[in-house]
Amino acid sequence: MAQRNVILELSFSEARAANALSAAADAGVGAEAAALPGLETFVYDTSYPPVMLPKVIRIDTPSGELFDTQSAVSVTLEPEESTYLVRGTVEEEDLNNLTAAVKRREGIINVYADPEIQPMIVCPGSAAVGTDADVERLLCTAAMRRSGMNGAGVLVAVVDTGFNIAYLNGKGKHPTFDAARSWSYNPTAAPPGAVAVNHGTMCAYDVCIAAPDCTLLDVVLLRPMPAPRPGESVISGLLSDAIRAFRHLLDIMNAPRRPGDTRSMVVNNSWGVFSDSWDFPVGHSGNYSDNPAHPFNIIVASLERAGADILFAAGNCGADCPDGRCGGVTARTIRGANSSASVLSVAGVDTTSTRVGYSSIGPGRLTDRKPDISSYTHFRGSGVYAADGGTSAACPVAAGVVAAIRSRRPFNPSDSSTSPAAIRSLITSTATDLGPTGYDYAHGYGVINACELQRRIAPPIVIDNFCDRFPDICRNVWLCRRFPHLCERLIPVRPPIRPPFPIPPIPPLPEPPVPRLSGSAAMADAAAFADFIMTDPASAGLTPEEAAYIAGMLDTQSGQPSTPTPHYKKHDCGCE
């Protein structure tokens, strides 16, 4: 039989007031029998002690509105003036009897519903949760950039409506744009990099959150279509256009490389099929959603075999609040390539790592364990929309992380540890688990954990024999203060000294000496060190600018310190 959770408001009694006060002082105190009036059909929750509700003694409502939020409210905290809330349950059929009994009983003021409450879930139309700055913080992008994980040298193909590079620049995003290798269904009507600001621009912006130095390819696939109703905007395309676009990307992957060119390409796809009614029926040999032999599913697998990291949004047909285009269907909605084993399928969570209610839930149609991971969405970012929302935004955020990884781990056809499958495995194995323990169909393996990925890809370098190799540099206090990870093995650990009493004032630290090298051996060390950090700054945990600055300070030509660049101050040691 159904039960109702109910709150009772009781008037003052000494026993209730004492019970309430003792519970306020001790969280282990529950409701005492003396504080509870006997009521048939009502079962008290004795774990919930009476809660004192101060009496409102004056409401200044000039407008006469009872709930005027501008009005002045005064309350009294006197126990005798207060009322007391307790809770319990009543059978559904006895609720009316309880309400009637309460009216007759002195000391019981009213009965209120005590409904179950749940965290608010993000749905279509919800306000943005956080900003792209929050996403940057969650992804540890500062640490990634210091480690050379910034998308540099990596092609990111945004397969979408096209983006507007001028808009991105105006928003502070300055990726390289490769117009020559971009593609459009109609280069005249929709020139890559110069289309109207729309969905694709949002995706490109979100890629740049984790991969600001990537090289963007604009693959203009989706286009404005005649809207069925005035005022509506419809952007769509046909899957055959996507086949052509992917063929173009396959040609890029298979093209001869110049020396030094990497083969890394990340492909973002924030689109798909919303409804089975858009597809041939399940079981038809030409069906797309369930059919790995469909030409598009084949070319997706071909592009992945060629070394591209392909990401697809999982979709927006989640059970809590699906997109209106889902037609009310929320089961098995991760269709076709969005569920391919060759791609990373991306679900959406907000910046509190709570799944957004519209994010599609697995299993996938082609592969059971889809989505693979969750990524951040529904935040204020690009400014194209009120919120960068949908799994559409989650996907490029994750694509940017993949591009950042590829800056340090470029695809090498002869190294299986750099294959797209290996990168997918790295991402899923480091994800932060959400929901039930382990994999689940709502969150995949969890939310992408770029902080852990940064630690895995570019762990802080401690050069074990640093002191042996660079003894003069090691004695350089300035350097060790500024870059402690280089020197942490070098600073001797001294036993603590028990100070005499009273403790004398601590003298100010002496000015840290700047590098001052002398002698040919020291000069050779400095030259070797400068060469070491300039050749591969990232492996020493330095940015190129930091490496150049240190090398300049060491000034191996003269043996004397040079003038620091204005970018760094003399005392900017970073470790005090």
Added chain:
Amino acid sequence: MSKLLYTIMWDREPLTVDAFSEEFDVALHEIDRDFGVVEIDPQAHLYAVMIEEAAVNRLSGKQATEDKGVSGPYDNPVIEPFGPPRLPKKGDDSSLV
């Protein structure tokens, strides 16, 4: 007339629109020239092509689907961006699911 999506297994020289037209006896105007002949799996020598239904019927009449490695038709569904999510329209009960 609408064109349908087919795949062709072709392990000789790279397949072009002209070669496809000649080999499969399909007139050039029956082939979607914008789409062309797209190699979708280089390892399997598999191509995709879009042709008119009438041509498909002729191909079928010749049992080309089996003899010449042609398979299809495959669906060419509409695709749309996954964001921002849209609210259901009035009368749409999807939010109740």
